[in-house]
Amino acid sequence: MTDPLYAELLDLALEAARRAGELLRDGRPADLGVAATKTSPIDVVTEMDLASEKLITGFLAERRPADGFLGEEGASVVGSSGVRWVIDPVDGTVNYLYGLPSWAVSIAAEKDGETVAGVVAAPMRGETYHAVLGGGAYRNGEPVHCRPAPPLSQALIGTGFAYLSERRAAQAEVLRTLLPRVRDIRRGGSAAIDLCDVACGRLDGYYERGLNAWDMAAGDLIAREAGALTGGRPGEPVSNDLAVAASPDVFATLQPLLEELGAWHD
Numbered sequence: 001m002t003d004p005l006y007a008e009l010l011d012l013a014l015e016a017a018r019r020a021g022e023l024l025r026d027g028r029p030a031d032l033g034v035a036a037t038k039t040s041p042i043d044v045v046t047e048m049d050l051a052s053e054k055l056i057t058g059f060l061a062e063r064r065p066a067d068g069f070l071g072e073e074g075a076s077v078v079g080s081s082g083v084r085w086v087i088d089p090v091d092g093t094v095n096y097l098y099g100l101p102s103w104a105v106s107i108a109a110e111k112d113g114e115t116v117a118g119v120v121a122a123p124m125r126g127e128t129y130h131a132v133l134g135g136g137a138y139r140n141g142e143p144v145h146c147r148p149a150p151p152l153s154q155a156l157i158g159t160g161f162a163y164l165s166e167r168r169a170a171q172a173e174v175l176r177t178l179l180p181r182v183r184d185i186r187r188g189g190s191a192a193i194d195l196c197d198v199a200c201g202r203l204d205g206y207y208e209r210g211l212n213a214w215d216m217a218a219g220d221l222i223a224r225e226a227g228a229l230t231g232g233r234p235g236e237p238v239s240n241d242l243a244v245a246a247s248p249d250v251f252a253t254l255q256p257l258l259e260e261l262g263a264w265h266d
Helices: 004-026 047-063 092-100 164-179 191-199 213-225 246-260
Strands: 032-038 045-046 068-071 083-092 104-111 115-120 127-132 137-139 155-157 182-184 204-209 230-233 243-246
Touching: 004 045, 004 047, 004 083, 004 104, 004 115, 004 127, 045 047, 045 092, 047 068, 047 104, 068 213, 083 092, 083 127, 083 182, 083 191, 092 230, 104 137, 104 191, 115 191, 115 213, 127 155, 127 191, 127 213, 137 213, 155 191, 164 182, 164 246, 191 204, 191 213, 191 243, 204 246, 213 230, 230 246, 243 246
Parallel strands: 068 083, 155 182, 155 204
Antiparallel strands: 032 045, 083 104, 104 115, 115 127, 127 137, 204 243, 230 243
16 A cells, blocks of 8 residues: 555544444443434434444544545535545444344545545454555455355345335345345345455355445445455446445346346335
């Protein structure tokens, strides 16, 4: 890594994610409460989501006061430096609420609209993933790479489901047709972790509709730096309509199949 700005942003993201992860892991109340709902009654915001975002934004703003912010729980600052932090303080909130281990802190840094550094910390796994643009992907400091691509029929594919019932019904129809064509499907509950699982070879591919920037900014960079391809609908980048990440040969088959199945619409 030769760009000193990238190095600075990565170091700050690593430290902010470490602090937030410790807060979430060690400070989780036994009677964890739901502070509010977002898009539906099962899309929850917990008191710890809010505390984590406050910790992250406070830490970063103290050190880089001219930067912008976009956070899942409401942080929105334009900034004047050309750098914007994209933050998911708890990716996998329902897992966290229920005491399941698949949740993460996701922090990405954009420079002039391009993601240049990303960190996904999964404390209950004891793992932290990171990448900088052009610098490869790492898990706990060791390089990671996506799996050599099997045929789609032997590929393990991750996915996720929306909170809105109408969209979940449409996603179930896509899954019904896709499932017989792959080895199996996994639903982990954290988009950031799923993307990192593609990066380190635990999944051959992953797709989901309805993700927001904070869900995938860091994980998308980590997957790409590990050799995976990412995109949305054919010829488009990842978006709220569709996010796909996979080993290159799996991607070449999976993305057009998802287009054919209409995975991008309700």
